[in-house]
Amino acid sequence: MSRPFNFSAGPSALPIDVLLQVRDELLDFAGTGVSVMEISHRSQPFMDFAHATDAAVRRVLAVPSDYHVLLLQGGSYLQFSQIPMNLFHKTNTADYIHTGLWSEQAANAARQYGIVRTIASSHETGFDRVPEINESHINLDAAYLHYTENETAQGLQFSKPPISSIPLVCDACSSLMSKPIDIAAHDLVYASAQKNMGIAGVTLVLLNPAILDKPLAATPQALDFSIQAKKQSLLNTPSTFSWYVMGLMMEWIERTGGIEVLHEINKKKSRHLYNVIDGSNGFYINHVLPDYRSINNVPFHISERNLEDLFVREAQENGFHGLKGHQSTGGLRASIYNAVTLDAVQELALFMREFARTHG
């Protein structure tokens, strides 16, 4: 079967095995004779599946046993508001690390609910690195320290979590399940599924119950972490199909060998593309310092900017899908999440070399 190579930034490629499984059992979920789309979220077959998904998430990510595993609606974007609404109880201030577009959006959303202090930023160096974090800059009275593990637009990634003396919150939207992340080193980690672990409609929130207390008065019940935890994320009807695909992705991740194995493949994939960029004699440009380059999103420019549209067009004609950069940065970008194969990346690397040769 010949399918386009899909480098979309999210919603993004799914493993062909998972797609075929969805198709195969689309009319008959778990022997019920009806589609997973057609059954109640409170029915036994769905609840059994939900419990299996919870257990798989805990296994794959080594989630501390007392942490809540929530599958919520609204995307990471809603978490930008939901997190301060839930965590601004003793104090309504938080510290944020600024590394690009998404950490900035998260901070802006939190500002609606209190005082947000940017304790470190790589803005001045054009987001070419994770800024140095001086522990003494962390405000001990802040409710939490927030960082964005991987910036999808800038292609900038943390190699390890910052050391924090206050609760640590991580937006791992584009990297969770693609590399080992020490959940126990965090108090809250969140990620929507449509990058490395499924499709849009479900957002995973892993959280330490010790940081919870009464949320802000205006917090809707559906956005109250404690209530959702008590209801096992089934306060009301979730996006059941999205949940189901995430469950299948957990099975796929375990079949593939788990996150360490995926991490090795993902590193190799990104190395291929950075090698092409760095070996192009300046035809392709990625200005992130090597230590901070993302293994999930490889953004690049062509030194002659007017070739970028042509690149997208020719790529499309050659079966490469989703290579346009984020609207805020322009340029080009290859998102190479878990389901993008090494083969697909090698094909793209060949195409990029050839494009540079003919247009350089």
Next chain:
Amino acid sequence: MSRPFNFSAGPSALPIDVLLQVRDELLDFAGTGVSVMEISHRSQPFMDFAHATDAAVRRVLAVPSDYHVLLLQGGSYLQFSQIPMNLFHKTNTADYIHTGLWSEQAANAARQYGIVRTIASSHETGFDRVPEINESHINLDAAYLHYTENETAQGLQFSKPPISSIPLVCDACSSLMSKPIDIAAHDLVYASAQKNMGIAGVTLVLLNPAILDKPLAATPQALDFSIQAKKQSLLNTPSTFSWYVMGLMMEWIERTGGIEVLHEINKKKSRHLYNVIDGSNGFYINHVLPDYRSINNVPFHISERNLEDLFVREAQENGFHGLKGHQSTGGLRASIYNAVTLDAVQELALFMREFARTHG
């Protein structure tokens, strides 16, 4: 193909045509060569589909042209909070009509944001009717009057919207698209898709922009109707697959002949079941007065309550799925939304008659 008869209250049955279409094009959406689950919500093929869905909703429901058509995440349950958050700007009071479980939950959620007055209730008569609404009881200083068009647990339904001198808000979660509802007579109508028009993960909100103003200060951007309207419901990644299935359902509804045709079928379906109940010499009980009985959900008890578990078990063995009543009311319930065929209802009617004959 032999499939169970699915009377689930939601998520609920889908038309077999729609299921087959989803399966057929699961790996290739709109000629892209990739699955609808794998493409960006900002890609042209998805945007084109979204625009077509918007146009179909407007056609099928005769939505006034200046109204917003929003497809949001979080379910109707989140709307219970989102609506007061958005509409409590000039005043933070609202009037609610109390007809059962869901209108009560909606009112309780609104109470978090202001003063909720119940201006009519059928609680005292055991939710056997829509209460009489005395126009003089409507508070002219209230932001809106809210009612629940169909109560899924009680099986109670409005035959026409209440007359209101203030903005009228309708929870049509379980009835929108199953019968004509005059959208222009309302200022806001909302319904999640998993009953009559799709699957869980997307909630349709139709609203008159004239009632919008600055929402409450704590309203997350993702829950701000004005922002979502400006962004055509694409502020952030929606549950794209749920959106897609809703689009297919709109095509199915139009192919079937539209809402008037569906309404006739739905009335006929419900009549079949009420006839069995009323003709059972008291074996089956539904205490809603005939004028107020729901065409979407037919709840009933067996006079000998201890037969109800047996009924569910025997029904299941005979291929009837999802007949357990809502946990709050107990008993039995057949939800007969758009995708439940007249054939399925006739089979259920036969089964019910036979069950009464052997156990009566």
